[in-house]
Amino acid sequence: MNKNCNVMILGGNGFIGQNLSRYLSDAGYRVCVFDVRKPEREDPRVRYLTGDFFEDSSIDVLTEGQDVIIHALSTINPGNSNAMYMRGYTRDFVQTIKLFDRLTHTKGRLIFLSSAGTVYGKYPGRPFDESDPLRPINHYGSVKLCVETAMRAFNEQQGTCFMSCRITNPYGPGQDYLKGVGFIDAVVKSILHRQKLEIWGDGSVVRDYIYIEDVCKAMEALLHYEGDMHTFNISTGVGVSQVEIIRLFEKLGFRADVDYQATRSVDVKCSIARNDKMIAATGVVCRPLEQGIRDYLTYLKML
Numbered sequence: 001m002n003k004n005c006n007v008m009i010l011g012g013n014g015f016i017g018q019n020l021s022r023y024l025s026d027a028g029y030r031v032c033v034f035d036v037r038k039p040e041r042e043d044p045r046v047r048y049l050t051g052d053f054f055e056d057s058s059i060d061v062l063t064e065g066q067d068v069i070i071h072a073l074s075t076i077n078p079g080n081s082n083a084m085y086m087r088g089y090t091r092d093f094v095q096t097i098k099l100f101d102r103l104t105h106t107k108g109r110l111i112f113l114s115s116a117g118t119v120y121g122k123y124p125g126r127p128f129d130e131s132d133p134l135r136p137i138n139h140y141g142s143v144k145l146c147v148e149t150a151m152r153a154f155n156e157q158q159g160t161c162f163m164s165c166r167i168t169n170p171y172g173p174g175q176d177y178l179k180g181v182g183f184i185d186a187v188v189k190s191i192l193h194r195q196k197l198e199i200w201g202d203g204s205v206v207r208d209y210i211y212i213e214d215v216c217k218a219m220e221a222l223l224h225y226e227g228d229m230h231t232f233n234i235s236t237g238v239g240v241s242q243v244e245i246i247r248l249f250e251k252l253g254f255r256a257d258v259d260y261q262a263t264r265s266v267d268v269k270c271s272i273a274r275n276d277k278m279i280a281a282t283g284v285v286c287r288p289l290e291q292g293i294r295d296y297l298t299y300l301k302m303l
């Protein structure tokens with residue numbers, strides 16, 4: 001795969017998709033975005049296609065002439081997937097299988113954005129490895145697992161080249177915590193708008209936060225990966241609690257007004273994912289959390 005290749009980002013106007021489309025355009029790829037909504041500002045280097053992934057005719061439109069499809073779309077998240085699980089299984093999962101079926105004919109590669117924070121399930125007391133058992137405790141993680149399982153069968157039986165990136169907790173420019181995920185963005189916006197910051201539980205929940213540009217770097221490198229692995233954690237391998245994040249912001253001169261609420265059953269207490277395989281395959285070394293928060297605040301002109 002060279003930089004002349006055509007990359008289609010499904011859901012390319014979302015948080016991760018927009019960062020990827022900018023990053024890959026900067027790197028010289030021909031980027032096309034398929035999304036149900038238009039971006040606030042169009043990038044002249046990107047070709048935008050507007051449509052609904054759940055209309056079957058879209059599958060041809062978004063695969064036509066593309067070397068790689070990056071699947072960056074989910075209509076459910078960990079917080080709402082208990083209420084919306086039928087949407088996850090009957091729409092996201094089924095339509096993704098239709099896309100896989102189409103790719104058995106076009107032979108395009110595909111990278112699916114999975115979730116390290118939910119696909120493994122309860123924390124075994126050490127960072128998750130790609131070979132660990134997968135026992136999601138919520139439907140969002142379960143739908144991701146269904147897709148990953150199908151990907152494996154397609155790769156084995158139809159000879160496709162589908163990869164899964166299990167991203168931990170990305171943060172940075174373009175995130176909107178109001179969509180249901182993004183603790184660091186929630187802290188930033190609560191400070192900016194002088195609103196209370198809701199934390200479910202006592203702030204001891206530990207996550208592996210990764211700066212969005214580091215996610216993009218790793219995914220760009222994986223476009224060229226020719227090895228045997230099909231699944232990668234995209235992570236820092238370092239866990240940080242919400243209370244520690246609040247302290248980091250205080251160190252940078254920003255105090256959040258925290259409102260502690262009851263714990264949510266959909267959240268595992270701790271989630272950290274090893275990144276040895278990502279580093280070996282991509283060479284990407286992630287920035288430390290304090291640097292990433294500084295970078296995000298600098299982007300927002302708060303520093």
Ligand SMILES: NC(=O)c1ccc[n+]([C@@H]2O[C@H](COP(=O)([O-])OP(=O)(O)OC[C@H]3O[C@@H](n4cnc5c(N)ncnc54)[C@H](O)[C@@H]3O)[C@@H](O)[C@H]2O)c1
Nearest residue numbers: 011013014015016035036052053072073074113114115167
């Ligand atoms: N953000 C995270 O913390 C995180 C972590 C791990 C994995 N992921 C996964 O990465 C992917 C992207 O996440 P995100 O945070 O960028 O999501 P997002 O909600 O910001 O973006 C999703 C995009 O999909 C588009 N979309 C929704 N329905 C559509 C439809 N029917 N047809 C066409 N486009 C449609 C939306 O308009 C949006 O632009 C998802 O699969 C998500 O599960 C996200």
